[in-house]
Amino acid sequence: MALTQARTMPGVMELLPLDQIAFADMLDTIRRNYERFGFLPIETPAIELSDILLTKSGGETERQVYFVQSTGALDAVAKSEDEKRPELALRFDLTVPLARYVAEHEHDLSFPFRRYQVQRVYRGERAQRGRFREFYQADIDVIGKDALSIRYDAEIPAVIYSVFRDLAIGPFTIWLNNRKIMRGFFEGLGVVDGEQQAQILREVDKLDKRGIAYVQDVLVGEGFNLSNHVVSEILGFVQLRSTSHMDALDLLHTIEKGNPSHRGIANFVQGIAELREVLELIKAFGVPETHYAINLSIARGLDYYTGTVYETMLNEHPQIGSICSGGRYENLASNYTKSKLPGVGISIGATRLFWQLREAKLIGTAQSTVKVLVTNMDEMRLQDYLELATQLRAAGIPTEVVLEGGKLAKQFKYADRAGIRFVLVLGSDEIAKGVVTVKDMRKEDQFEVSRAELVKTLRVELEQAQVMG
Amino acid sequence: MALTQARTMPGVMELLPLDQIAFADMLDTIRRNYERFGFLPIETPAIELSDILLTKSGGETERQVYFVQSTGALDAVAKSEDEKRPELALRFDLTVPLARYVAEHEHDLSFPFRRYQVQRVYRGERAQRGRFREFYQADIDVIGKDALSIRYDAEIPAVIYSVFRDLAIGPFTIWLNNRKIMRGFFEGLGVVDGEQQAQILREVDKLDKRGIAYVQDVLVGEGFNLSNHVVSEILGFVQLRSTSHMDALDLLHTIEKGNPSHRGIANFVQGIAELREVLELIKAFGVPETHYAINLSIARGLDYYTGTVYETMLNEHPQIGSICSGGRYENLASNYTKSKLPGVGISIGATRLFWQLREAKLIGTAQSTVKVLVTNMDEMRLQDYLELATQLRAAGIPTEVVLEGGKLAKQFKYADRAGIRFVLVLGSDEIAKGVVTVKDMRKEDQFEVSRAELVKTLRVELEQAQVMG
Numbered sequence: 001m002a003l004t005q006a007r008t009m010p011g012v013m014e015l016l017p018l019d020q021i022a023f024a025d026m027l028d029t030i031r032r033n034y035e036r037f038g039f040l041p042i043e044t045p046a047i048e049l050s051d052i053l054l055t056k057s058g059g060e061t062e063r064q065v066y067f068v069q070s071t072g073a074l075d076a077v078a079k080s081e082d083e084k085r086p087e088l089a090l091r092f093d094l095t096v097p098l099a100r101y102v103a104e105h106e107h108d109l110s111f112p113f114r115r116y117q118v119q120r121v122y123r124g125e126r127a128q129r130g131r132f133r134e135f136y137q138a139d140i141d142v143i144g145k146d147a148l149s150i151r152y153d154a155e156i157p158a159v160i161y162s163v164f165r166d167l168a169i170g171p172f173t174i175w176l177n178n179r180k181i182m183r184g185f186f187e188g189l190g191v192v193d194g195e196q197q198a199q200i201l202r203e204v205d206k207l208d209k210r211g212i213a214y215v216q217d218v219l220v221g222e223g224f225n226l227s228n229h230v231v232s233e234i235l236g237f238v239q240l241r242s243t244s245h246m247d248a249l250d251l252l253h254t255i256e257k258g259n260p261s262h263r264g265i266a267n268f269v270q271g272i273a274e275l276r277e278v279l280e281l282i283k284a285f286g287v288p289e290t291h292y293a294i295n296l297s298i299a300r301g302l303d304y305y306t307g308t309v310y311e312t313m314l315n316e317h318p319q320i321g322s323i324c325s326g327g328r329y330e331n332l333a334s335n336y337t338k339s340k341l342p343g344v345g346i347s348i349g350a351t352r353l354f355w356q357l358r359e360a361k362l363i364g365t366a367q368s369t370v371k372v373l374v375t376n377m378d379e380m381r382l383q384d385y386l387e388l389a390t391q392l393r394a395a396g397i398p399t400e401v402v403l404e405g406g407k408l409a410k411q412f413k414y415a416d417r418a419g420i421r422f423v424l425v426l427g428s429d430e431i432a433k434g435v436v437t438v439k440d441m442r443k444e445d446q447f448e449v450s451r452a453e454l455v456k457t458l459r460v461e462l463e464q465a466q467v468m469g
Numbered sequence: 470m471a472l473t474q475a476r477t478m479p480g481v482m483e484l485l486p487l488d489q490i491a492f493a494d495m496l497d498t499i500r501r502n503y504e505r506f507g508f509l510p511i512e513t514p515a516i517e518l519s520d521i522l523l524t525k526s527g528g529e530t531e532r533q534v535y536f537v538q539s540t541g542a543l544d545a546v547a548k549s550e551d552e553k554r555p556e557l558a559l560r561f562d563l564t565v566p567l568a569r570y571v572a573e574h575e576h577d578l579s580f581p582f583r584r585y586q587v588q589r590v591y592r593g594e595r596a597q598r599g600r601f602r603e604f605y606q607a608d609i610d611v612i613g614k615d616a617l618s619i620r621y622d623a624e625i626p627a628v629i630y631s632v633f634r635d636l637a638i639g640p641f642t643i644w645l646n647n648r649k650i651m652r653g654f655f656e657g658l659g660v661v662d663g664e665q666q667a668q669i670l671r672e673v674d675k676l677d678k679r680g681i682a683y684v685q686d687v688l689v690g691e692g693f694n695l696s697n698h699v700v701s702e703i704l705g706f707v708q709l710r711s712t713s714h715m716d717a718l719d720l721l722h723t724i725e726k727g728n729p730s731h732r733g734i735a736n737f738v739q740g741i742a743e744l745r746e747v748l749e750l751i752k753a754f755g756v757p758e759t760h761y762a763i764n765l766s767i768a769r770g771l772d773y774y775t776g777t778v779y780e781t782m783l784n785e786h787p788q789i790g791s792i793c794s795g796g797r798y799e800n801l802a803s804n805y806t807k808s809k810l811p812g813v814g815i816s817i818g819a820t821r822l823f824w825q826l827r828e829a830k831l832i833g834t835a836q837s838t839v840k841v842l843v844t845n846m847d848e849m850r851l852q853d854y855l856e857l858a859t860q861l862r863a864a865g866i867p868t869e870v871v872l873e874g875g876k877l878a879k880q881f882k883y884a885d886r887a888g889i890r891f892v893l894v895l896g897s898d899e900i901a902k903g904v905v906t907v908k909d910m911r912k913e914d915q916f917e918v919s920r921a922e923l924v925k926t927l928r929v930e931l932e933q934a935q936v937m938g
Contacts, residue, residue: 003804003806004521004805005805006521006570006572006573006802006805007518007569008518008569008573009516009556009557012514014512014514014570016574016578017509017510017511017584020509020511020512021510035839036862036866036868037868037869038867038868038870040486040839041489041493041838042484042489043489044477045478045481045483046515046589046591046603047478047535047602047603048477049477052476064539066537066538067538067540068536068537068559069535069536069555070532070533070535070536071532071593087478090537100475100476100477101475105485109485109486110883110886112872114869124540134514134515134516152872155870155872162862281855284856286855286856286859333475335473336472336474336475337472338472369504370504370509382750386753386754387753387755390754390755393505393631397505398504398505398506399505399506399507401507401624403620403621404618414579417579
């Protein structure tokens, strides 16, 4: 029979078991921290109805959506030319499904509703290194009914801090801004059209890559027609950063007082007041001031977010870009319900993050989830090996038994290759003495331990290994 | 703006948070037991290439497959009539992706390769109560290179036993059979054609629903044309069950000796020898004999499985059907590699199982993952509440703070509704005394505890709660 070459579509991250364990550890750390802050898990189906997913504008998103059709539906479409858009599609983020979920189950949920969700999403991206078509997002959101206090905006950085402290991938900074400040600042310069503001910010986003001269030229050029004065005001403003908690408060004071023409602009004044309140509370939430700062260039798309916005950067790896982003929005589910549901949330693109951390050698391969291999020296003693394994498993220690004997050296090699830490040998010597020989593959050491002490000893060693990472 | 009604497609199980927690607990129990027996996690993409998923026969499977298309591809299809089958599709099980994975990564894996996989699969089923189009499967398989000892067939029931013991959903029985026995038995009766054997077994499967007279009539009737003698031999055989370990061995002895005409049939003889070896080892693997038995009606499809087959039934809920099934197969990945990869595995249809257990009231709603709610009595003390929460979170206790104050009674009601066990009150009395009032929502009790003892006390209470379930 002709063989089909075993392969996946481009744009997926498929891992070998030890890497899968490292990735699962990362997701577990994220989940544990989300739970620690009182977020509740939900899961939604990957397949949603197209009219639910695509109520909004369409555009870029719609072009990237994957539609889903059963064979029957496929035949039907072939017959009718009209029905071009299939009834089903794969979710491209976790926000639209959250909106649908909250609207659908509104009367069964308690508000403020704090949910976390760690699932895969799907995007028909062009195939490109480091771009994924199927990838995990790990999101949290707090959704209020009618209103949601600004205080929740200050809790989010505490969660971000907790997650990335535990992931231990190096120093990081949570960048803060407030969309209202940006909007008000533009209004003060006479740029009142939201779409034009968005276009300017897209150019500003190129500062790092293209340099200041390039962006300046574009903004004074034909498409924008801004004056030199306005452009230099904008470029000066978006480059502002704070360096400490006090400096952040000072910075807010400075931009408030330093732009007298903006004092009458509601957005500007309110944005500064909000960001000030968020800053003050972040400290009370226990986030060290080395880990957050104001960055007036953070915009995160103009239409969706309306207040506080966040990005998170690894200080030593700026090329990775933001590893956790989000913000405050006015109304989550206006497409599905008349209820006003303001919220604030963040998203971690976990697949991309893991891939980038591996590329940057910030995470390695994990040890195996299998902690003990019981070797098989003598086929006649299989019953003894099985009893030993049953004893270890009952104590919660993941244990594999070599069911088919063979050379002991080969069994050691298997354990080594499979990343199994402890290898047990139970030969006639050991049985006569009532002990087990434990070979520690990591320390390249071995010792004898009595059968009675075995579980306790291994537990201690495994706990130490976990603490020491 | 016109609202779109918030809804999912039929055939998905979407849960409210407390049910989601119960379901996640179930999946965790399954995973933990799979790991305990030395199985390694893998995940594969939900989207596979169609030519990978559909190399085999097609038929029922192909009719149920969901194809996937990006908008661009959709337009292209509309133009060309030929290209009817899209390039991408959603997996309908975890076995074909495993075959592709093992073939693709063959040189990076250690054999025997023991993998577990807990992911969603997709089937375009007709919408029907209790039928799912998107659902979780939780699979394990051991894959050998060239050969795999029959001993692995005996380990699988030990895993099944461990999983369902821990799930604590009532007494259950692992039914065992061996496809070779069935095949050999049919051959001895002159029914040598595999397809005819399969058709007979499909009728035999209706015994419970339709009764013996119906099945008898069909088998002697036109389509089959079997003699009365052959039919009564078959119906007598498939109704054989064992009642204990010794009885199972006796049963094997009886069918071996009681069918002298079958003695020369290789399948029959080998099947009995295999099942005997599996039975003997199951005991050594520590499975209590109350939890396994021979059932000569278990067939599980004739083409895929070739040796041992398993089904698992809840003794008190036979209407639920098999909750965990699988078996031994000759060659996992013959479509993708020339290597011979025999294996043995099982699958738990976790979504369906959870749904059925809820219907049968065998599982209820979980307590919240959030263990503590810090109430907000006095807005001026927010800083104190946040510090208290930070202290609890640092100790790993999931804690929510009421960030917007309001009536205390309302905050208690929120905790009650949200399933949060402990509610903390920190008023001026408590602060003066250096204590916290802890309200235990479950015991409807409250007590004061010093700030210094708070974490320790809550930990003890929470551990007790976990032990007591």
